[in-house]
Amino acid sequence: MTRNTLRIALMLVFMALFLALIYVEKTRAKHVLIIHSYNTDYSWVEAINEGIERVLEDQRGVFTRYHYLDLKNHGGEDFRRTATQLAIRVVEETQPDVLVLFDDAAQVLVGQRFYEGDGEGTPGIKVVYGGVNGDPASYYGDSNSVSGILERKPMAVIRDIALTILHEQVAQGEAPITDPKIVFIGDTSDSITADLPHYSSIDWAPFEWLEPVQVGTFDDWKEAVQRGGEEADVILVTNYQQIRETPGGPFIRPASQAMKWADANATVPIVGMGWTNSEDGAMLSVSVSPYEQGEVAIREALAVLEGAEPMGAITSKQFLVHICHPALARRGVTVPFIHEAFARATGNYYTEGC
Structure with missing residues (x-):
């Protein structure tokens, strides 16, 4: 075996080990899926995400993914239906440990579908909400697997x-x-x-x-x-x-x-x-x-991941x-x-x- 061949073989082995390590880490990592009712062209969403990232900056072992329904820019029922179907597919593919949903539309279109399970033995996904203007009970009843922060104007x-x-x-x-x-x-x-x-x-x-x-x-x-x-x-x-x-x-x-x-x-x-x-x-x-909305919601998601009981509903301060x-x-x-x-x-x- 020539020196070049040996070098290439070692590089391939190293790359394989590196990719295997990434796979193992992702497999071990807890998954949090964050779904916004709107999109990042609305600065409210950007500021919420900034609050989330402040908390996650030093966090290890948590894999996060963002998804946007974009409902402020599109009001037709066809778009709403398509956006809902796409979000549902993302949840099903991601299988998150915690689902974090912002603003009321996401609770209705996504949260209500997943928090209880399918009634056939598949457990529900723990849901954390933020930016909710309505009464959480109107979305989730008296479920003890749902918690988050309300958006209550002073x-x-x-x-x-x-x-x-x-x-x-x-x-x-x-x-x-x-x-x-x-x-x-x-x-x-x-x-x-x-x-x-x-x-x-x-x-x-x-x-x-x-x-x-x-x-x-x-x-x-x-x-x-x-x-x-x-x-x-x-x-x-x-x-x-x-x-x-x-x-x-x-x-x-x-x-x-x-x-x-x-x-x-x-x-x-x-x-x-x-x-x-x-x-x-x-x-x-x-x-x-919005910074508080993001920070409180993601802290609650992290606490739930660690096995804490959901905190219920708290009001913006x-x-x-x-x-x-x-x-x-x-x-x-x-x-x-x-x-x-x-x-x-x-x-x-x-x-x-x-």
Whole structure:
């Protein structure tokens, strides 16, 4: 055997051993499949993933895979059905030890299919959820194999900030409003529909909480914003990514044009409650932290992998303040310094492009 032949043989043996080691490690590794209702072009998803990766950075022995249903960009029933079938196939092929699902659509389309098993002896997959606006019991009943973190917007904080803005307007010389009214306007997405009971659940005093408005098209949105300025003193917004150009038509893109139009045409202040609202043009927003959603969900998944009992449902505790300075300037509004400082410290103070 020549020296070159021996070298090649040793290289092949080394490569075979290396590949065998990879196979053994993957076989031993616990598998976590993470499925998002949306896609990474929605920055909420990117931030959730950042929270997940912070936790996984030093984690060994866990194999993770991401999959995206992409339902914010596609609203037709045909796409929804195809996306569901593809996700189900991914779960069946991956056979994860834990299935982590974000936002409500993934619970309905994927989680409900796998958490109980097939009724023929195949056990269910442990499910961890995040970004859930609805009641988990409506998706999973009283199952003790499901746990996660709810996305609950800090409505009392949002109420107080809205009141602060009205007080600021008085300080700028506008007449006081004796019986202020507040109205929410959003799209018809699953998450908004699931969240409405939470919006209405708090004591809104001194505001009168008007009936929330959900719209289907851009024209409906414009009409609702104009009517909101006539009937209310503050408008709340969050999701508009599933507003359509026409009934049954495609979603408006970029979705940010809905927020920009509202800011330019509303006759009363608009306060955002979503992650992207101020980036899109709302002068001030308060949102749930997507980083917390990702971190808590993946920590729970890891705990379950180690044999811990599922923690059940916990409520989001972190929120972020976002400010679009040009929008504030257009309305001549000054927000308390603590809000500005918080937004700047977290990289959510926008000086241009919003």
